[in-house]
Amino acid sequence: MIPELGHFCLIIALSISVVQCLTSFTGAYRNDAILMRVGSSMVAGQFVFVLLGFAALVYAFVNSDFSVAYVARNSNTLLPMQFKVSAVWGAHEGSFLLWTLIMSAWTLAVAVFSRHLPGDVRARVLGVMGVLSVGFLLFLLVTSNPFERIVPFAPDNGADLNPLLQDFGLIVHPPLLYTGYVGFSVAFAFAIAALLSGKLDASWARWSRPWTNLAWAFLTVGITLGSWWAYYELGWGGWWFWDPVENASFMPWLAGTALIHSLAVTEKRGTFKSWTVLLAITTFSLSLLGAFIVRSGILTSVHAFAVDPERGLFILGFFVLVVGSSLVLYAMRVPLIRSRVNFSGLSRETFLLTNNLLLIVALSIVFVGTFYPLAYEAATGGGKISVGVPYFNSLFIPVMAVLTFALGVGHTARWKKTGTAFLVKKLGFVLLVSFGLGVVLPLLLDGVYRWEVALALVLAVWVAATHLKDLWFRAGGSLSGLARISAGYYGMLIAHLGFAVVLVGVCITSHYSLERDVRLGFGESLELGGLNFTFQGVANTQGDNYSATRGSLLVSGDGSSYWLYPEKRKYLSSNQVMSEAAINAGLFKDVYVSLGEPVADNTWTLRVHYKPFVRWTWLGGLFMALGGVLAIADKRYRRLRQTGRNPATATLGGATV
Amino acid sequence: MxxxxxxxxxxxxxxxxxxxxxxxxxxxxxxxxxxxxxxxINLFYPPDEIVGGHAPLNTQIRAGGMVKMGSVRRTAEGVDVEFVISDLKNSEFVVTYTGILPDMFREGQGVLATGRLLDDGSFLAVEVLAKHDENYMPPELIDMGKNNDS
Amino acid sequence: MGRLRLFLPLCGFLLLVVMLWLGFSLNDPHILPSALLQKPFPGFELPSLQDAEKTLTQEDLKGKILLVNVWATWCPTCKAEHAELMRLKEQFGLEIAGVVYKDEPDNARRWLAAYGDPYIYNIIDRDGRLGIDLGVYGAPESFLLNAEGKILYKRVGEVNARIWRDEIRPRLEQLEYFDLDQQR
Structure with missing residues (x-):
């Protein structure tokens, strides 16, 4: 009964969102306040019914209702409770329901926190978001109903959740990632609303900035967690594979990063207007494209969901409709007489433009690498190729290096016009220091001196030093001055420092990691990275829903010693075998061991990794997200809300980006 | 102007x-x-093309097929492993690999190997991928099945 | 120029869509390779699961409309599909022949004893050779055969209520299968 109610709730939600679109758009068109109010009140109803639908599916999972086909395919009575709940979004139907729920939640948040906006703008934004909800709900109901029953012969037990997904990482990774993806729909909706109304001034940028920051922060955490999950769960010790599905989340992130910066220019200086609109459309389109890639099976990868042509076609159709119509609207509505270029060759605007260009170049590199196999196949009528990791690395890294250098100069540069002499005076010494430190620091690391690492450290120190110097300058050289600086500025600072941290982590771990596949008998040992690994043997253990062989290794060196227990698990219901790596995590190095297989009596193959600074890649990611969130806490957004409906009177404090 | x-x-x-x-x-x-x-770019070659000499030597390519039953052999020392990839018809070739095979690697299942073809006709793999989910198989192998129908 | 330039993003987008569309139709494994459509079921000589002495061939599949279902006990989706197959047998009297794909016969026998047997008989394809001839790339897959043993339809993935309703049942109706059924 509950699953049917859940299904019914989704149908109601669909009807409500249709009403939401119609009333919002008609209301905005006729400037009818009552219709607009009806439209916005629909939002809460829609959210509640999607939430009820989601709760019904959770209920079916928690109670192991295997008469529901989706539950039967993805759960099992042996599954521990927390995984029964997370199995809800472990496969296609449920994860799309989660996606839809997040869409409704964002819509509700916009409806609640945008009461200060002019009524017609708000109505248009909610209308656009309503259209997206209609599309998602239709998709769910038509092609991916999670409540479909197996009657009358329900299986007495389910097929179990893929063991790879029985993990904390999967509990949190998809919701965060989806919140990021879907969150970009807000910036998209604001951009479309601005195009529809024809009022393409700086105000839409101001309104959508906090939303974009928040969505971006979620996406950043989502990607970071995904990378962390791949690292400890896939058992290869890798944290980024340039896999199509990873790229699918990385492309909107790159576009979103460009969008954040270009929104800043549009808000502060009133320039880049049409470019920013285009970026907002692009970012959300790439999110939809990501969904299409993952769900259509068009690019196969370790993460891809089951292939289903009906679903792929539906998403492709929806994608064409949404993105196609927005681009047509863009081409028709963007004003031809654009703002005059009112900044000089050397100014903060120029550097932000450079930032955008470089990010778009980086995006194109990833895009081409991801879709080239597809284009090749289409052109040759079925030829199969794959694009190797060196392609991505050899192109992406130089672009990032230039971007990082520009980052240090850019935020020191002033708006409109900056003298070369001013920059040299401010940054000359910092450049020298960064160069010196960056060149010397690799000497402290074990291993051969690498110029690539030195270069990366120069750039990381450069970013950190320029930012800290600027902070001190703004604080007026006193500690009490630090308190007067706006949250927006601190947000930027932390995000940029986070970027430097990622840079350090990525570079050092890529160049100084050690990895060895070895064959060890009980009692034998191995030296790696100055540590001694002694294989003490294996024992059998039992988990909730798996049996495992557990190896014990004693790691010693560095004046300490500890045990690591990697496991080889066999899941009872699906018979799948999975390695569970054992990791000793540290700020400066990870020691990582995974169990291979028995090759002789009392002898196993083992994989041992020594990974310096690998934590920094994720730590930096979290800093970046924190920065994004902190920027939203800026006082001027609160002031904006209090000043009410007339955005022209809203003064913007602080000269920060 | x-x-x-x-x-x-x-x-x-x-x-x-x-x-x-x-x-x-x-x-x-x-x-x-x-x-x-x-x-x-790494081009993909099915077993019959590798055996038939259509694949380039000493160039990074990808090859795939089914791991022949009973063909997996390990050396007495180290972590070298050797197995035979077959299309379950007439073509098969030997793959050598140094390291730990993925969890999903199993005899009689599909694999995809990246590496290069040596002069002696064996394939030196640097990466081996395997997955035998009921819903997943590397796309290269899917097509191999299709071509064999015709 | 001028406004036309603004259509450039749209053009790029359309190009992308064309590519996705092409890639999509090329990659679609659910569409039966045209080579097999309307062709007779490939030849085989394999043991029967129920009667180890007996050898089954493609001739055994002829003479009636039949759904050939490729399954295995190691395949979780098969478990979900199994219930639907039971329903089709009970409710519509659909005759289903099983192909036990890359699996131990003992496992298969245990499975059928535990969950019920929707099949009229099962063909043991232990090394997956018949699977290769059929272009099977995973279990479950199903093939609808007419009385002459020709393949009318292929389903990659599970047969569920929707596939039955939208794909299989209409084909059976075309063959006037249900009219015959009622006369029986």
Missing amino acids: TRTRRGMHPVRRKRLIIVVFVFSGLALAVALAMQALNEN
Whole structure:
């Protein structure tokens, strides 16, 4: 009964969102306040019914209702409770329901926190978001109903959740990632609303900035967690594979990063207007494209969901409709007489433009690498190729290096016009220091001196030093001055420092990691990275829903010693075998061991990794997200809300980006 | 355009500089990207093409098929492993690999190996991928099945 | 120029869509390779699960409309599909022949004893050779055969209520399968 109610709730939600679109758009068109109010009140109803639908599916999972086909395919009575709940979004139907729920939640948040906006703008934004909800709900109901029953012969037990997904990482990774993806729909909706109304001034940028920051922060955490999950769960010790599905989340992130910066220019200086609109459309389109890639099976990868042509076609159709119509609207509505270029060759605007260009170049590199196999196949009528990791690395890294250098100069540069002499005076010494430190620091690391690492450290120190110097300058050289600086500025600072941290982590771990596949008998040992690994043997253990062989290794060196227990698990219901790596995590190095297989009596193959600074890649990611969130806490957004409906009177404090 | 280049309106000139900057940057990026792409694409070859000598020697390629039952052999020392990939018809070849095979690797299941074909007809793999989910198989192998029907 | 330039993003987008569309139709494994459509079921000589002495061939599949279902006990989706197959047998009297794909016969026998047997008989394809001839790339897959043993339809993935309703049942109706059924 509950699953049917859940299904019914989704149908109601669909009807409500249709009403939401119609009333919002008609209301905005006729400037009818009552219709607009009806439209916005629909939002809460829609959210509640999607939430009820989601709760019904959770209920079916928690109670192991295997008469529901989706539950039967993805759960099992042996599954521990927390995984029964997370199995809800472990496969296609449920994860799309989660996606839809997040869409409704964002819509509700916009409806609640945008009461200060002019009524017609708000109505248009909610209308656009309503259209997206209609599309998602239709998709769910038509092609991916999670409540479909197996009657009358329900299986007495389910097929179990893929063991790879029985993990904390999967509990949190998809919701965060989806919140990021879907969150970009807000910036998209604001951009479309601005195009529809024809009022393409700086105000839409101001309104959508906090939303974009928040969505971006979620996406950043989502990607970071995904990378962390791949690292400890896939058992290869890798944290980024340039896999199509990873790229699918990385492309909107790159576009979103460009969008954040270009929104800043549009808000502060009133320039880049049409470019920013285009970026907002692009970012959300790439999110939809990501969904299409993952769900259509068009690019196969370790993460891809089951292939289903009906679903792929539906998403492709929806994608064409949404993105196609927005681009047509863009081409028709963007004003031809654009703002005059009112900044000089050397100014903060120029550097932000450079930032955008470089990010778009980086995006194109990833895009081409991801879709080239597809284009090749289409052109040759079925030829199969794959694009190797060196392609991505050899192109992406130089672009990032230039971007990082520009980052240090850019935020020191002033708006409109900056003298070369001013920059040299401010940054000359910092450049020298960064160069010196960056060149010397690799000497402290074990291993051969690498110029690539030195270069990366120069750039990381450069970013950190320029930012800290600027902070001190703004604080007026006193500690009490630090308190007067706006949250927006601190947000930027932390995000940029986070970027430097990622840079350090990525570079050092890529160049100084050690990895060895070895064959060890009980009692034998191995030296790696100055540590001694002694294989003490294996024992059998039992988990909730798996049996495992557990190896014990004693790691010693560095004046300490500890045990690591990697496991080889066999899941009872699906018979799948999975390695569970054992990791000793540290700020400066990870020691990582995974169990291979028995090759002789009392002898196993083992994989041992020594990974310096690998934590920094994720730590930096979290800093970046924190920065994004902190920027939203800026006082001027609160002031904006209090000043009410007339955005022209809203003064913007602080000269920060 | 009656004005000379020198006398160009400063705004226009600025715009021109930006456009030139953007386009040359883009052109350079595209050229580099195409080169990097060409150097890093790995073509896929099914067993019959590898056995038939259609695959290039000593070039990074991808090969795949089914792991022949009972063909997996490990050396007495170290972590070297050897197995036979077959299309379950007439073509099969030997793959050698140093390291730990993935969890999903199993005799009688599909695998995809990246590496190079040596002069002696064996395949030296640097990466082995395997997955036998009921819903998943590397796309290269799917097509192999299709071609064999015809 | 002018406004036309603004259509450039749209053009790029349309190009992308064309590519996705092409890639999509090329990659679609659910569409039966045209080579097999309307062709007779490939030849085989394999043991029967129920009667180890007996050898089954493609001739055994002829003479009636039949759904050939490729399954295995190691395949979780098969478990979900199994219930639907039971329903089709009970409710519509659909005759289903099983192909036990890359699996131990003992496992298969245990499975059928535990969950019920929707099949009229099962063909043991232990090394997956018949699977290769059928272009099977995973279990479950199903093939609808007419009385002459020709393949009318192929389903990659599970047969569920929707596939039955939208794909299989209409084909059976075309063959006037249900009219015959009622006369029986």
